[in-house]
Amino acid sequence: MIGIQPIDQYARDISEEKQASVIDGSSKGTDKRYHVLHEDYPNPDSLRKLAAAIKDHTLHHLGEYLEKAETALTNRGVHVHFASTDEDARQTILSILRQHNVSQLTKSKSMAAEEIHLNPFLIENGVECLESDLGEFIIQLDGDEPSHIVKPIIHKNRREIAETFLREGIGGEYNDDPETITRRARVHLREKYMVAQAGITGANFVCSDTGRLVLVTNEGNSRFGMAPVPLHIALVGIEKVIPQEKDLAVFLNLLGRSATGQQLTVYTEFINGPRSANQPDGPEHMHVVFMDNGRTDVLASNCKEILRCIRCGACQNVCPVYRQASGHAYRSTYGGPVGAVLSPILFGSRFPELADLPKASSLCGACNEVCPVDIPIPDLLLRLRDKAKRESVPSAGAIPMSPFAHLATSPSFWRTAMTMSKAMNHLPIQVAPIKPLQDWLGQRTLPESHGGDFRKWFKNRK
Amino acid sequence: MATQLQRPTDKRVLLMGTCLCDAFYDEAAKATVEVLEHLGVTVEFPEDQTCCGQPAFNSGDWNASRKVARHCAKVFAGNLPVIVPSGSCAAMNFHGNPLQFEENPDPAIDSLAARTWEVMDFIVNGLGVKKWPGKFDQPTRIAFHRSCHSRGTASGAATLALLESIENAIVTPFGQAEQCCGFGGTFSVTFPHISGRMGSLKLDNILDTHPDILVSGDMSCLMHLTGLAITQGRPVEHCHAIQLLRKTLP
Numbered sequence: 150m151i152g153i154q155p156i157d158q159y160a161r162d163i164s165e166e167k168q169a170s171v172i173d174g175s176s177k178g179t180d181k182r183y184h185v186l187h188e189d190y191p192n193p194d195s196l197r198k199l200a201a202a203i204k205d206h207t208l209h210h211l212g213e214y215l216e217k218a219e220t221a222l223t224n225r226g227v228h229v230h231f232a233s234t235d236e237d238a239r240q241t242i243l244s245i246l247r248q249h250n251v252s253q254l255t256k257s258k259s260m261a262a263e264e265i266h267l268n269p270f271l272i273e274n275g276v277e278c279l280e281s282d283l284g285e286f287i288i289q290l291d292g293d294e295p296s297h298i299v300k301p302i303i304h305k306n307r308r309e310i311a312e313t314f315l316r317e318g319i320g321g322e323y324n325d326d327p328e329t330i331t332r333r334a335r336v337h338l339r340e341k342y343m344v345a346q347a348g349i350t351g352a353n354f355v356c357s358d359t360g361r362l363v364l365v366t367n368e369g370n371s372r373f374g375m376a377p378v379p380l381h382i383a384l385v386g387i388e389k390v391i392p393q394e395k396d397l398a399v400f401l402n403l404l405g406r407s408a409t410g411q412q413l414t415v416y417t418e419f420i421n422g423p424r425s426a427n428q429p430d431g432p433e434h435m436h437v438v439f440m441d442n443g444r445t446d447v448l449a450s451n452c453k454e455i456l457r458c459i460r461c462g463a464c465q466n467v468c469p470v471y472r473q474a475s476g477h478a479y480r481s482t483y484g485g486p487v488g489a490v491l492s493p494i495l496f497g498s499r500f501p502e503l504a505d506l507p508k509a510s511s512l513c514g515a516c517n518e519v520c521p522v523d524i525p526i527p528d529l530l531l532r533l534r535d536k537a538k539r540e541s542v543p544s545a546g547a548i549p550m551s552p553f554a555h556l557a558t559s560p561s562f563w564r565t566a567m568t569m570s571k572a573m574n575h576l577p578i579q580v581a582p583i584k585p586l587q588d589w590l591g592q593r594t595l596p597e598s599h600g601g602d603f604r605k606w607f608k609n610r611k
Numbered sequence: 612m613a614t615q616l617q618r619p620t621d622k623r624v625l626l627m628g629t630c631l632c633d634a635f636y637d638e639a640a641k642a643t644v645e646v647l648e649h650l651g652v653t654v655e656f657p658e659d660q661t662c663c664g665q666p667a668f669n670s671g672d673w674n675a676s677r678k679v680a681r682h683c684a685k686v687f688a689g690n691l692p693v694i695v696p697s698g699s700c701a702a703m704n705f706h707g708n709p710l711q712f713e714e715n716p717d718p719a720i721d722s723l724a725a726r727t728w729e730v731m732d733f734i735v736n737g738l739g740v741k742k743w744p745g746k747f748d749q750p751t752r753i754a755f756h757r758s759c760h761s762r763g764t765a766s767g768a769a770t771l772a773l774l775e776s777i778e779n780a781i782v783t784p785f786g787q788a789e790q791c792c793g794f795g796g797t798f799s800v801t802f803p804h805i806s807g808r809m810g811s812l813k814l815d816n817i818l819d820t821h822p823d824i825l826v827s828g829d830m831s832c833l834m835h836l837t838g839l840a841i842t843q844g845r846p847v848e849h850c851h852a853i854q855l856l857r858k859t860l861p
Contacts, residue, residue, distance in 0.1 A: 153803075154802055156805070157801070157802040157803065157804050157805050158804075160804055160805050160808070161804045176787065179789070467789065467790075469793065469812075470802070470805055470809075473805045473809065474805060507671075508801065508802075509802065509805075510798070511791045511793060511794065511798040511799075511802075511809070512759070512795055512798070513762075513791030513795065514760075514762045515762075515789055515791065517762075518762055518789070528710055531668070531671070531707075533671075534670065534671025535673045535711070536671075537671055538670075538671040538672050538673070538674075539673075547672075548670055548801070550666065550670050550672035550676070551672070553662075553667055553675065553679075554664075554667055554672075554674075554678045554679050557661040557662045557678075557679040557682065558661070558678050558679060558682040560658065560660075563662075564658075567634055570634055585800045585803070588800075588803040589799065589803055591803075592807045592838075592839060593807075593835065593838035593839050593841075593842055594837075594841035594842050595838060596635045596834060597635070598634060598635060599635055599636070599637045600634050600635075601633070602637040603628060603632055603637035603641060604633070606637065606641060607644065
């Protein structure tokens with residue numbers, strides 16, 4: 150009847166070390182965000198609501214803004230492609246790479262690329278693909294998966310990373326000092342940058358009025374990777390367009406603060422298009438691949454607000470379930486609250502398989518409270534629970550509710566049941582052969598039943 | 612959370628006692644009546660009330676929860692304010708219900724939403740009571756757990772203001788206050804492990820401040836936290852915030 154939910158089981162099985170890393174990283178993220186945002190703005194909520202309104206407006210006119218962006222990009226000499234599925238996006242990128250005879254490239258962190266599993270695809274097709282973001286680089290060395298939107302290795306500690314470097318022969322003997330690890334990675338990566346023939350990035354924003362791409366990083370890796378290569382391909386979800394460049398004043402101020410507690414990330418790159426005649430370096434060829442991959446379906450659904458997401462990871466940091474279970478528990482590119490909404494609907498055909506994700510929440514609303522674009526995540530989780538029920542998706546843990554509804558709409562039965570519940574005080578209910586009840590009572594002591602006492606008191610005092 | 616504008620502030624109100632007070636926490640419901648009466652309010656208790664429907668709503672069985680919500684809206688029909696000693700059940704009325712009826716709006720549901728007040732919010736923002744005339748005999752450390760359903764509402768600030776105004780009350784902040792207690796209704800049944808861990812972390816943070824008493828505006832959070840605390844051998848004195856208001860009256 151009621152089985153253990155997969156995410157609860159994952160949290161039981163997770164190693165203490167991994168869980169400690171996740172809890173530590175995410176709690177610090179939450180605290181930093183709070184302090185930076187509240188120190189700088191007397192009312193951060195009004196800023197969040199403004200950002201939400203801009204995003205909603207954009208999504209409402211998404212077709213128009215994409216067209217504007219396409220025109221502006223083309224005028225800058227950028228080749229623009231539209232990919233409706235993940236397969237289209239992969240093939241488009243591969244064919245551009247083949248036209249330019251690319252066999253080695255560097256890639257800066259991109260959730261869109263994670264979403265379509267671009268790396269393994271390119272490697273299969275003979276293109277060496279090196280992650281240049283430190284966290285993603287470590288993920289790649291370990292054959293692991295990122296578990297957080299902005300901190301892909303939040304689940305690892307520095308000892309594990311030092312062991313990886315030792316195993317891979319990067320930088321010599323074991324050393325788990327973070328600065329040493331970073332320095333060693335830098336030396337290793339710089340050699341690779343110089344031989345790469347292309348750079349692949351995502352984009353945080355695409356300004357549809359100017360056609361400029363905006364990328365934020367803390368390591369400068371995308372900027373560095375772009376300098377020596379002749380070809381730049383940006384893979385961008387269609388929801389990343391914003392109406393005007395000046396809207397960045399709102400989004401950039403919120404993104405850094407929400408993601409990492411920084412007023413601004415260390416690098417904010419504005420990419421104007423391919424190298425112009427008077428620029429000393431930079432790619433001569435630039436392609437932007439706008440990817441749908443389920444986004445227009447989401448836009449047509451009753452969960453379209455999730456497309457406001459600017460991928461800051463604040464909801465992951467604050468979520469108590471994410472903290473206990475880690476991002477890997479969500480069995481998809483996007484974990485935590487945003488993933489619990491996005492994953493089941495973005496990959497439409499995976500809904501039945503991922504319909505348990507929206508249940509992994511106490512609906513506490515902390516995710517909505519910290520969201521820089523005010524996504525009502527708990528409401529969306531509820532709508533998806535309703536969808537799962539309506540579509541009769543068999544998911545573990547669906548407690549049958551019609552007996553409850555029957556009782557709660559029959560006042561006299563209800564009153565009798567309340568009075569009868571006192572019998573529980575004299576029965577050893579913890580031995581009742583009901584597994585979830587036993588689980589619950591194994592950890593918790595139920596208060597004594599006072600069923601119907603208030604009603605009696607209220608009536609008698611009149 | 613939905614913004615409620617111009618909710619009625621009559622001195623005659625309907626009490627929505629909540630199923631938890633009906634089954635376990637009669638003292639919280641009694642205190643609600645007595646505090647409201649102390650403020651000159653006439654309290655009526657519609658006998659046919661049951662539950663707000665939240666268990667079915669949160670489980671995703673909206674067919675079931677809409678039936679319960681309709682029953683609830685019928686029981687509390689009229690123009691009077693509906694006062695609830697629970698941020699969670701109040702939020703079900705003014706936020707959850709409009710959500711589950713968004714495709715087929717129902718005037719009775721909208722009316723209930725527009726008249727529902729969490730009790731502390733009603734006392735402060737409905738009746739205009741800004742200071743509570745209560746007193747503890749000696750300095751008393753209070754841990755106030757702000758329940759999740761009061762996020763984005765006026766209830767948290769209202770409760771805090773009243774508690775802090777009690778003479779000799781020392782409201783002691785604790786760490787990671789934004790974190791959930793882990794109850795979440797059926798969530799605690801279907802995710803027993805994560806729910807238990809969440810509750811234990813919350814208890815760690817609360818007990819670190821050595822409170823004399825733990826209070827909240829939701830008995831469900833307290834049932835979960837103290838249920839864990841007792842099993843873990845670290846029981847903590849607790850009650851609904853409204854019970855403290857009642858207890859400290861001269």
